[in-house]
Amino acid sequence: MSSNLLLRATGISKVYSGTTHPLATLRHALFGTAPNVTDQYPVLDGINIEIRHGETVGVMGGNGAGKTTLLGILGNVIEQTEGKVERFGRIATLLGLTAGFNPNFSGRENAYLFCSIQGLSRQQTDERIADIEAFADLGRYFELPLRTYSSGMQSRLAFASAVHVAADLIIIDETLAVGDANFRMKCYDRIRKMKEDGQTFLLVSHNQNMVANFCTRGIVLDGGKKVFDGITFEAIEVYKRIRTEAMGDSDLKGKVLKSTSAKSMLDNAAVLKDFHLAERNINGQSFGVVSAQLLAQRDIEHLSINFGISNQHGIVVCAWDGARAGLMIPKLNPGDKRNIEMIFSKQLLPGRYFISCIIHELIGDVTKPQSIYQNFLSFEIVGNDVMSGIADLEMNLVMYE
Amino acid sequence: MSRNLFKENIRLAWDLAHRDLSAKYRRSALGWLWLVLPPVCLLAIYSVVFGKVFGIEWKMPYHGDIESVGFALPFFVGLSVYLTVSDVVNSSTVLFASKRTYVVKSPFPLWVIWLANLLRATVHACVALLLVLALALFQQRLTLVGFGWMTIGLLFCGFFISGLSLLLSALGPFIGDISEATRLLLRVLFYATPITYPLIMIPQPYRDLMWFNPLATMVELLRDPIVFGQMPPLLVLVGFFFSSLLLFGVALWVFQQVKGVISDVV
Numbered sequence: 001m002s003s004n005l006l007l008r009a010t011g012i013s014k015v016y017s018g019t020t021h022p023l024a025t026l027r028h029a030l031f032g033t034a035p036n037v038t039d040q041y042p043v044l045d046g047i048n049i050e051i052r053h054g055e056t057v058g059v060m061g062g063n064g065a066g067k068t069t070l071l072g073i074l075g076n077v078i079e080q081t082e083g084k085v086e087r088f089g090r091i092a093t094l095l096g097l098t099a100g101f102n103p104n105f106s107g108r109e110n111a112y113l114f115c116s117i118q119g120l121s122r123q124q125t126d127e128r129i130a131d132i133e134a135f136a137d138l139g140r141y142f143e144l145p146l147r148t149y150s151s152g153m154q155s156r157l158a159f160a161s162a163v164h165v166a167a168d169l170i171i172i173d174e175t176l177a178v179g180d181a182n183f184r185m186k187c188y189d190r191i192r193k194m195k196e197d198g199q200t201f202l203l204v205s206h207n208q209n210m211v212a213n214f215c216t217r218g219i220v221l222d223g224g225k226k227v228f229d230g231i232t233f234e235a236i237e238v239y240k241r242i243r244t245e246a247m248g249d250s251d252l253k254g255k256v257l258k259s260t261s262a263k264s265m266l267d268n269a270a271v272l273k274d275f276h277l278a279e280r281n282i283n284g285q286s287f288g289v290v291s292a293q294l295l296a297q298r299d300i301e302h303l304s305i306n307f308g309i310s311n312q313h314g315i316v317v318c319a320w321d322g323a324r325a326g327l328m329i330p331k332l333n334p335g336d337k338r339n340i341e342m343i344f345s346k347q348l349l350p351g352r353y354f355i356s357c358i359i360h361e362l363i364g365d366v367t368k369p370q371s372i373y374q375n376f377l378s379f380e381i382v383g384n385d386v387m388s389g390i391a392d393l394e395m396n397l398v399m400y401e
Numbered sequence: 402m403s404r405n406l407f408k409e410n411i412r413l414a415w416d417l418a419h420r421d422l423s424a425k426y427r428r429s430a431l432g433w434l435w436l437v438l439p440p441v442c443l444l445a446i447y448s449v450v451f452g453k454v455f456g457i458e459w460k461m462p463y464h465g466d467i468e469s470v471g472f473a474l475p476f477f478v479g480l481s482v483y484l485t486v487s488d489v490v491n492s493s494t495v496l497f498a499s500k501r502t503y504v505v506k507s508p509f510p511l512w513v514i515w516l517a518n519l520l521r522a523t524v525h526a527c528v529a530l531l532l533v534l535a536l537a538l539f540q541q542r543l544t545l546v547g548f549g550w551m552t553i554g555l556l557f558c559g560f561f562i563s564g565l566s567l568l569l570s571a572l573g574p575f576i577g578d579i580s581e582a583t584r585l586l587l588r589v590l591f592y593a594t595p596i597t598y599p600l601i602m603i604p605q606p607y608r609d610l611m612w613f614n615p616l617a618t619m620v621e622l623l624r625d626p627i628v629f630g631q632m633p634p635l636l637v638l639v640g641f642f643f644s645s646l647l648l649f650g651v652a653l654w655v656f657q658q659v660k661g662v663i664s665d666v667v
Contacts (some may be wrong), residue, residue: 022666023576025662025666026659028662030655030658077508078664079660079662079664092508093508100502100503102424104424113416113420117503119413
């Protein structure tokens with residue numbers, strides 16, 4: 001089992017000494033004098049990670065959670081304060097993709113230097129340069145200086161160079177969210193293909209969909225600690241929860257954790273209870289209906305409800321915004337009850353789906369979340385496997401003589 | 402594996418050096434001619450002012466002979482050493498700050514950046530050396546013995562400059578004043594070192610103190626063999642070698658201690 005281990009990090013911690021004068025850092029490094037304790041900024045705290053051959057690991061976390069620092073340490077760019085990293089193979093670190101690009105050199109020359117930095121010899125780069133050129137698809141711009149490039153074109157060049165670097169493990173930091181849709185699609189295809197060929201990746205992304213689509217494992221960082229390491233779907237749920245909590249609205253704090261139990265905390269302005277999922281025929285078509293009772297806890301001027309359905313990869317299939325739809329519940333007094341029904345067409349393909357719902361209070365033009373019920377109900381669509389994906393678009397093929 | 406990696410890093414250092422050089426000259430009309438122009442122009446100006454106007458000249462100082470060797474060649478040796486040292490010193494103090502993207506984003510070791518800078522400076526130094534040798538040959542000053550001692554002198558100077566560069570690169574990111582201070586010091590040293598005048602013009606006891614000025618030592622270490630075809634004083638050779646060794650040792654120790662935190666402060 002340990003033979004296919006590519007990277008093992010044990011007890012990684014990183015402390016930056018914030019505003020201290022660099023001289024203090026120097027004294028500390030040279031003579032080991034004690035650093036100013038009040039000025040220490042721990043960024044990572046006791047992280048353990050193992051990465052094995054063939055895995056695609058996604059690292060998620062909010063801004064400042066320590067993602068980039070972690071990748072920097074794993075990729076041997078930044079030195080950890082404590083802990084040990086063992087590497088068993090060649091690791092390509094693509095932190096800033098355009099690092100080392102010079103605006104006065106052509107795309108071709110920059111690609112050569114990029115490969116050189118990533119440890120390819122001139123000869124190895126010669127073998128790859130045609131592929132890089134074809135993948136970047138920059139046309140005559142490939143021979144023009146980089147300063148004539150748009151930012152999208154720069155990232156195309158960078159990504160094209162990056163995926164042609166031969167390494168046992170490729171570490172990529174938030175770089176795929178650039179370029180136009182066509183090129184992004186191409187990048188995703190390329191990553192998928194490399195994955196199938198057994199390439200191991202470590203990706204950092206804010207994009208849950210991307211993580212859901214590519215990663216075989218998800219790691220969630222929060223405040224420098226690893227809070228989750230496991231299957232992708234659960235990792236995304238954990239990340240979403242952290243993100244919602246971090247919105248800073250005190251009304252939300254701690255509630256979302258319990259959302260799956262379909263209960264909400266007290267002192268919400270309005271809560272839902274008695275959820276019930278049923279099927280109903282409307283005009284000969286089958287619809288899903290979630291019925292619930294809305295209970296007002298205090299005076300509310302206006303109230304709106306959003307609800308949505310996502311699949312098991314965390315991809316939102318469809319979401320509905322009550323305020324935008326103009327459907328608001330006016331003037332509620334404490335103890336008022338309303339029966340509500342959330343209705344949706346079941347044009348979905350086989351798989352597991354989750355329903356979430358948020359109740360907003362509307363004050364002026366501000367919407368303030370009052371209760372959140374995340375993935376409080378789930379249902380399974382069964383059927384044949386003629387079509388795959390999310391939505392049933394009633395596809396068919398017609399043939400003529 | 403580690404041997405391969407080492408070779409790979411050397412290759413990378415050369416790639417980076419090459420990149421730096423061609424980036425510098427690429428947008429200029431005269432291109433690579435700029436490698437040659439600055440030393441040649443400075444040589445011309447100083448030859449007129451110090452050689453012709455002030456009438457400074459070198460004489461064979463070690464024998465009874467008082468044959469004049471003129472101003473141009475001995476000065477050019479000193480100037481080349483000075484230009485090389487100031488190039489290395491000025492670039493080293495700000496090295497990691499100016500290559501920040503490599504330091505904080507790229508996976509290769511920091512010493513590669515240091516080596517790349519040294520290689521770049523070596524290219525400049527080699528151009529100057531070729532010009533000096535051409536002038537020495539033209540003036541029929543170069544002897545086989547002189548060439549041999551020059552090679553040894555060059556190795557010693559290279560060793561000292563490498564150590565100096567490593568130390569300044571390692572300290573530069575932490576001490577902001579260092580780049581300003583060295584700039585000022587280098588200006589002072591240009592006149593405080595027997596570059597534009599012979600060492601013999603300095604009255605005793607200050608003349609012997611000159612051997613504590615590494616720049617003066619390096620100038621004399623190369624001027625003796627190239628201009629006069631002589632071995633430099635043995636004591637100076639040995640002393641300089643051991644001071645270089647000491648400097649390199651200190652630089653290596655400092656670099657090892659701080660290399661981990663450099664990416665935190667640049």
